[in-house]
Amino acid sequence: MALSPGETSEGLSPPFLELLRAEPLGQLTVLDVGTGTGRLALALGPLCRAVVGVDREARAIDDARKRAAAAGLANVRFVVGDVEVEDYAPFKPEMVVAHLCMSDAIAERAARVLGPGQVFAFVAFHTDQWKETGRPSRFSYGEVRAKRLLKRCGFTIEHLEVEREVATFESVEQALAAAVALREQWKADGRWVRYVKFLEEGGRTLTRARLVVKARKK
């Protein structure tokens, strides 16, 4: 799918990267949970003392390791693991980041491992993401849910914003073409039928919405 305006070439949100860069990264070991093929970990590598990326998909971790080697990043390592089950303490993180991999279990584990003043920052799908398909992701967060969770975990929120882009189309064909890369996934999870119905009933939009948050342990 085409990059949304404002994204870096790796598909990362510039405001999110700015929030991270405001921290003394050169002194920190950062844990990237749900790292996938490591795009955030690799972007942070040159700026941080060390980065550990964890993902449960061994194939993604293999790719991430290859990309780190190709980039010559000796301070970035990747580990296969379940970030909703494992304790983060063995990674000794001084900051925890999560990019499109967010859950209550992750926030709870970040809260357990971080000391006072240390940062947990994440980008999560917002509940309005693809709202035209009538089905919010079970991994999505609205502002109220995110605030409640972070408060319960002992974080102070320093930044919380919704990045939202609503694409508007002139025709059904144009709207379908914009989602073509998602068609197979949406056919499998039932979203495609609902999106087509939305378009047949005159809808001509597709919403992308993400919650960008930086929180600090009290």
Ligand SMILES: C[S@@+](CC[C@H](N)C(=O)[O-])C[C@H]1O[C@@H](n2cnc3c(N)ncnc32)[C@H](O)[C@@H]1O
């Ligand atoms: C949408 S991808 C985002 C990947 C990466 N953070 C990025 O932005 O490119 C979500 C990732 O989270 C991983 N993931 C989801 N649940 C997980 C869990 N419980 N433990 C480890 N990884 C998990 C998936 O395997 C996937 O790689």
